[in-house]
Amino acid sequence: MRRRGELSLGTVPGGFRMRATMKRLMIVTLSCGMLLGCQGDPNPNLDPSAQAFPALNGASGLRRAQLLHYLREANETLDSKTSSEMSDHFSYRDAKGNRIRYGEAPATSEVWALSDLELDKIPGTSTERAFREFPMRTPEKPIIVAVIDGGVDIHHEDLAGVIWTNEAEERGTPGRDNDGNGYVGDVHGWNFLGAADGRNLEANSLxxxxxxxxMRRLAESRExxxxxxxxxxxxxxxxxxxxxxxRRTLDKLRVQLKELDSALVVxxxxxxxxxxxxxxxAIPAxxxxxxxxxxxxxRYLERGVTTAVLNQKIxxxxxxxxxxxDLNFNASDLIGDDPARMDDIGYGNSNVHVDADHGTHVAGIIAAIRENGIGINGQSAFVRIMPLRVxxxxxxxxxDVGNAIRYAVDNGARVVNMSFGKSYSPNREYVYDAIRYxxxxxxxxxxxxxxxxxxxxxxxxxxxRPEGEPVDNxxxxxxxxxxxxxxxxxxxxxxxxKSVDLFAPGMGILSSxxxxxxxxxxxxxxxxxxxAGVAALLLSQYPRLTPRQVRAILMRTVRGNVPExxxxxxxxxxTDFAKLSVSGGIVNAYEALKTAALLFSSK
Structure with a gap:
């Protein structure tokens, strides 16, 4: 799900070893302060290695010995790590604690998610097999899939042809609400984090x-x-x-930068x-x-971690x-909405391209144009992506979540994807009402x-989903x-x-x-x-299916013959895999389409 910072290879929890990190942080501090004579903030105009080790040229034997000791310590610390700890070392944490690996390039072997276990020996969604073996009909209308996320690059080469267009707004008068839905100029969706003057909120508080x-304000006003x-x-x-x-993540990155700098200056x-x-x-022994x-x-360069990468992350x-x-940060100051009113319609702007990394990746998984000779194949060939930036x-x-769901419903979406989440939801009832809607x-x-x-x-x-209710959508x-x-x-x-319905490919996923x-x-x-893409594919072939039926088919046709x-x-x-979700399996497009075909042929 969306945890900001899912930049190159995604999220895995787990903590780095603070004891070793703090030990090395102390070493670096001593090295800079006592050995190398650094003072104050580094000069941004100097090479980083020159900032860390300005006195290496003509350094005394003592200084060289101390530097050698530091490099030995760093290498020995890394040598002592297990493979898991090493993987965690070359990662950093976003504000929610998600682990983000950096500096690694995707390999073509990672294009696996649509594979079939029987034919390809890979437990994917069997979507490519479905396209090969079932005659796909072009539906009268494409299936609109709303992507409630960050922004989406609507001009991407593998997506531009499948972006939803609000024709009333596209043909209408600029600056007017031509379709009367309360959103002015929503040609390709809506940005609920924008201001009417064109500014856009990129970072918000947790x-x-x-x-x-x-709650602190409440405590000040009453007992x-x-x-x-x-x-x-x-x-x-x-x-x-x-x-x-x-704070610890920043400390860790700064230690790594000093560590790499110390090697590079030599x-x-x-x-x-x-x-x-x-x-x-190329350097001689x-x-x-x-x-x-x-x-x-x-150790760093093999993982694509350079001083530029580390400086960028810092x-x-x-x-x-x-x-x-920031306890005083208020997103409404920029957006201009009324924070006390949930059903505040029309705030935001039409720029859906802002902060588009995550949303573009999600959109490509669903709908990247199939068999066009570029990029990847999406899960479905018969969809339109409706970007909703929340x-x-x-x-x-x-x-914003509740209003985006309602926007999607009111503007023709059949499927809504939501790759985000959080641990607190003070206005959850407003979201529940949108789910019910x-x-x-x-x-x-x-x-x-x-x-x-x-x-x-x-x-x-x-x-x-609201607890205790028959939420079958x-x-x-x-x-x-x-x-x-x-x-x-x-x-x-x-x-x-009880809470998770099924599994789907989610590791090493290549997309736009x-x-x-x-x-x-x-x-x-x-x-x-x-x-969401498999569901849209199912609906494109059998558009009369209800959400309840789609869910039931996907749940009953999961790949169940998995390692126990x-x-x-x-x-x-x-652990017993069957105990990790309701269905106990992985979504399977081929089996879902086969079951739907049998269902409709019997009527």
Whole structure:
């Protein structure tokens, strides 16, 4: 699901080893302050290695010995890590604790999600097999799939031909609400995070931050009840944990930058021309100091981690994460909506291209143009993507989620994909009302289960279907991998025998990203659109199906002959796969279409 920072290869939970990190942070501090004479902030105009080690040229034997000791320590620390710890070392955390790997390029072997277990020996969705073996009919009308997410690159080469167009607005008078739906100029969807003057909200606070601020204000105005005090204590603890994680992540990245810099300054003295493996290998063998530097730099460069990458991540975290924990931040100050009114119609603007990495990736999974000789194949060939921007860098507002669902329903969507989530939802009833509205109008909602590796039967995760109600237009999706063994379930995926309906491919998923690019992401954010796309394909061939019927078919036709025991997310303990979801299986387009064909042929 959407956890901001899913930049190159996605999200996996787990913590880095703070004891070792803080030890190395102390070493770097000592190295800079005592060994190298650094003072104050680094000069942005200097090479980073020159900032860290300005006195290496002509350095005394003592200084060289201390630098050699530092490089040895760094290499020995990395040598002591398990493969899992090493993977975690070369990652960073977003504000919600999701682990993001950086610097790795997607491989063509990662185009696996639409594969078939019997034919390809890969547990994908069997969509390519379905297209080969079933005669696909072009429906009278394409199936509109709303993507409630960040923005979408509507001009992407693999998506431009499948973007929904509001013809009344396209043909109408600019600056007017030509179709009378309350949204001016919504030609290709709507941006609920925009201002009327064209500005756009990119970063927002987390819901826990907003709730801490609200409850503190309430405590100042009156005495809290016992339950309110308990809630505020829970909020405060969560707020401190998450803000502390952000600070530790920045510390970790700064340690890594200093560590890589320390190796590069030695290597540049030996003739290193660029931060690359070929340049590293071109340096002749040298003394232990040089070889320790070479070994340390190789660990980074082999993973695509350069000083530029690390500086970029540090800059991003400093700029983008700060609003997450700003207790005074109010998104409505920019957007211009009335924060006290949930059903506030018409706020926002028509720019759906803002902050479009995640949403473009999701849209491509569903609808990338098939067999056009470029990019990837989407799950369905007969859809239109309706972009609805609701998710900022931070937490989405309940108000925007509810209004986006209603917009999708009122403007013709048959399926809605929602790859986002959070742990607190103070206005959840407004979202529940929108879910009920979608059910009444015959619209299917598909939602990502989340990336925290927890049982959401026991942990709060929002949005979710209203409890105790027959909500048969909702599908909750967890993430699977391409490995047909005990590691079938993605280690980061949430699960739940009552709350999660089924699994779908969600690890190493190649799809479209802005600027006619393609990248591989991990996350239940990727699994959810796999299911939304299969649902849209099913509806394109059998448009009379109701959401209840689509859900029932997808649930009954999951691939069930999977390894009986799999590693449970979060713990790695071998667990019965059937106990991790309601259906106990992985979505299967081929079997779903076969079942639907039998159903309609019998009538």
């Amino acid at each position: 819901e826990v931050t907003r709730e801490v601020a609200r 809290l009840s016992e339950s309110e005090r308990a809630y505020l204590e829970k909020l405060e603890a969560s707020f401190e944990a998450q803000s502390g994680m952000a 290597l540049r003295q030996a003739g290193l021309g660029s931060e690359s493996i070929p340049a590293l290998d 040298g003394d232990e100091l040089l070889e320790q530097a070479r070994a340390l730099a190789r 800059s991003w975290l400093q700029k983008e994460v700060e609003p997450h924990f 998710v900022p860098n931070g937490d989405e507002r309940d108000k 979608a059910r009444q109008k015959g619209v299917l909602l598909v939602h990502a289960a989340g990336n925290s590796g927890v049982d959401i039967d026991l942990e709060d995760s929002f949005p979710r 909702w599908i909750e999706v967890a993430a699977s991998t391409k490995y047909f063994d005990a590691s079938l379930v993605a280690s980061f995926s949430n699960y739940g025998q 990203t802005p600027g006619n690019a393609y990248q591989s992401y991990d996350g239940t954010s990727m699994a959810s659109p796999e299911v 025991l799999v590693e449970a997310p979060g713990t790695g303990i071998l």
